[in-house]
Amino acid sequence: MIKKLDHQNIATARKIRAVFQVSYAVEAELLKAADFPPLKRPLEGFTGSSNEFFGFFEEKELAGVMEIDEKKDSVHIQSLVVQPKFFRKGIGKKLVDFAFSNYKTKLFTVETGAANGPATNLYLQTGFTKLEEFDTDHGIRKVRFEKPFI
Template sequence: MKIREVFQASYAVEAKLLNAEKNFPPLKRPLAGYIESDNSFYGYHEGVALAAVIEIKEADKLTHIQSLVVDPVFFRKGIASKLLSFLFENFDSEVFTVETGAANDPAIKLYERFDFVQVKKWMTEFGIEKVAFEKKSD
């Protein structure tokens, strides 16, 4: 499945950023984890290639970005920004939330550019420090 391939390629890079190559839970997600998910997946294509995917979980007036991944071949082309813009234009939520690794500077800078504010920081049971962000609708 193409979606899983993009997730695997992107998360391999993030695992290195977080020094978590040996135990990075997102890399262990089986294909069934995508197929059986109740979340919504939206892709961004460059030509015929699936370049990026955003995975969304909706609940009442809250939209959680479960994942936002870009194939490393397409890094630094503004694709993640385009997917976030798509999200804000198409989802009528009071609050948007997202989590990422505390050492994932590219993701943190992206979310801060879109006015997300850090609301929590913690150490996971896997030894990865994470941060949570939220953005309230204008």
């Protein structure tokens, strides 16, 4: 089940952050990143965010989280994380499909680490097109995807 999360509630923000921490630790390993900014995001980075957060629940447990940054003419999937014990169960796809069904926009965008094969495969399988690769200030190679909607 997917539902909107009240990320301004401290207890909910702690649960969101916990999922981010375990998921991004796996991504940092995939990317061989010594300095991975998502792992440094403080609790206030969630409670003070203007983005929307949606959670995928597996038997009352928060198994995945999607963070959406809605702009005037586009929607950016800012983050999409799944607890490692729930990997390979289709949760990421369900969250992406939820975004497609619930946001009316001309363009969806998302970014991930270039060496993150599972995320890259997810985005390609859900209809995104690879737009470009670029390097961050933290030495991480990233890839940007987009999916136009008419």
